Amino acid sequence: MGACWSHGIEAVTPSYTGFNSKNVSRDRNDMSSSSGKLSSASMPMTPRSEGEVFQACNLKNFVFRELKMATKNFRPDSVLGEGGFGSVFKGWIDEKTLKATKPGTGIMIAVKRLNQQGLQGHKEWLAEINYLGQLHHPNLVKLIGYCIEDEHRLLIYEFMPKGSMEGHLFGRGSHFQPLSWHLRMKVALGAAKGLAFLHNNESKVIYRDFKTSNILLDSDYNAKLSDFGLARDGPIGNKSHVSSRVLGTLGYAAPEYLVTGHLTFKTDVYSFGVVLLEMLSGQRSIDKNRPSGQHNLVQWAKPYLASKRKIFRVLDNRLEGQYSPDQAQKAAKLALQCLALEPRNRPIMNDVVKALEELQEPPRS
Ligand SMILES: Nc1ncnc2c1ncn2[C@@H]1O[C@H](COP(=O)(O)OP(=O)(O)OP(=O)(O)O)[C@@H](O)[C@H]1O
Ligand SMILES: [Mg+2]
Numbered sequence: 273m274g275a276c277w278s279h280g281i282e283a284v285t286p287s288y289t290g291f292n293s294k295n296v297s298r299d300r301n302d303m304s305s306s307s308g309k310l311s312s313a314s315m316p317m318t319p320r321s322e323g324e325v326f327q328a329c330n331l332k333n334f335v336f337r338e339l340k341m342a343t344k345n346f347r348p349d350s351v352l353g354e355g356g357f358g359s360v361f362k363g364w365i366d367e368k369t370l371k372a373t374k375p376g377t378g379i380m381i382a383v384k385r386l387n388q389q390g391l392q393g394h395k396e397w398l399a400e401i402n403y404l405g406q407l408h409h410p411n412l413v414k415l416i417g418y419c420i421e422d423e424h425r426l427l428i429y430e431f432m433p434k435g436s437m438e439g440h441l442f443g444r445g446s447h448f449q450p451l452s453w454h455l456r457m458k459v460a461l462g463a464a465k466g467l468a469f470l471h472n473n474e475s476k477v478i479y480r481d482f483k484t485s486n487i488l489l490d491s492d493y494n495a496k497l498s499d500f501g502l503a504r505d506g507p508i509g510n511k512s513h514v515s516s517r518v519l520g521t522l523g524y525a526a527p528e529y530l531v532t533g534h535l536t537f538k539t540d541v542y543s544f545g546v547v548l549l550e551m552l553s554g555q556r557s558i559d560k561n562r563p564s565g566q567h568n569l570v571q572w573a574k575p576y577l578a579s580k581r582k583i584f585r586v587l588d589n590r591l592e593g594q595y596s597p598d599q600a601q602k603a604a605k606l607a608l609q610c611l612a613l614e615p616r617n618r619p620i621m622n623d624v625v626k627a628l629e630e631l632q633e634p635p636r637s
Pocket of ligand 1: 352353354355356357358359360382384413429430431432433435436438439485486488498499521
């Protein structure tokens with residue numbers, strides 16, 4: 273899941289190499305904390321203090337004991353996945369009272385339990401509550417509650433039965449069937465709508481961690497964004513960007529952001545382009561197992577995306593026969609626009625949504 277920093281992106285060479293974490297930072301102080309997300313998330317959207325964050329959101333404050341019961345004591349066979357912050361467990365609660373129920377009764381939940389390493393990640397945990405406690409949209413995952421007790425930090429979400437887009441694109445084994453072209457376009461549209469909602473005038477939030485593992489899928493493959501630990505309020509007034517330390521996941525961050533630390537809505541658009549390219553190609557943005565010259569998907573694929581005749585070299589061969597040449601060209605063009613080196617040449621997410629809406633139809637035969 274993690275990618276190696278030393279591969280860089282586009283022509284960007286970071287000021288240091290060998291930072292072997294999925295999350296990147298230019299701040300030397302951060303290099304000491306080698307696992308998980310680094311603690312620099314902001315506390316945005318008006319409320320600032322911990323108490324204010326809890327008050328502003330309408331979420332249940334769970335008791336740890338209750339979550340232990342709901343997840344069968346965090347048993348390994350309840351694990352849904354592992355991330356940089358900790359593990360995610362399956363659990364069961366009563367829909368009305370939100371009390372733990374016997375497994376198999378009530379509703380299913382996903383419980384994210386932070387690793388207890390000196391409370392690293394507390395800020396991101398709080399940022400998640402701050403954002404998901406206030407932002408509600410069909411394409412954002414629903415946060416049901418949280419737990420803060422001694423050193424324990426947990427987040428309780430609606431359960432997403434089809435897991436993450438990462439699993440469907442890159443998962444191995446019979447559990448994951450390759451997603452069809454139609455479903456990939458559906459997921460891309462849902463995720464684009466989620467980002468467009470975050471960017472709109474009411475929310476004005478930069479997501480900063482757009483990647484396939486953060487796109488979760490419900491039973492109908494509706495996409496929902498999760499993980500707002502790195503999200504930030506967008507620029508206000510006549511400011512064009514917000515400055516920040518460089519955080520995010522290797523292979524997805526926009527080149528200008530890596531160089532300057534300037535965050536804009538267009539930083540997310542670039543990451544969207546990377547994900548769209550991963551969906552079209554069925555390949556990870558960075559993969560050292562590919563032949564040399566192909567480790568960085570964006571660098572390798574860009575020239576092909578720009579050529580009508582060569583797009584097919586990039587497209588996932590598991591998709592053969594499922595799209596028309598016109599659809600392939602439109603999707604490739606959109607990915608290319610999102611991946612423009614100049615942020616101003618990238619589309620805004622509302623336009624990405626429009627372009628993807630046109631790609632939802634089955635191909636005319
Ligand atoms: N609400 C949920 N419903 C079902 N599965 C979930 C849910 N939330 C997370 N998961 C599963 O748990 C995995 C780990 O999620 P987590 O967000 O902790 O890490 P990640 O996104 O894979 O990596 P990172 O730490 O870089 O964000 C996900 O990839 C997904 O498979
Ligand atoms: Mg995640």
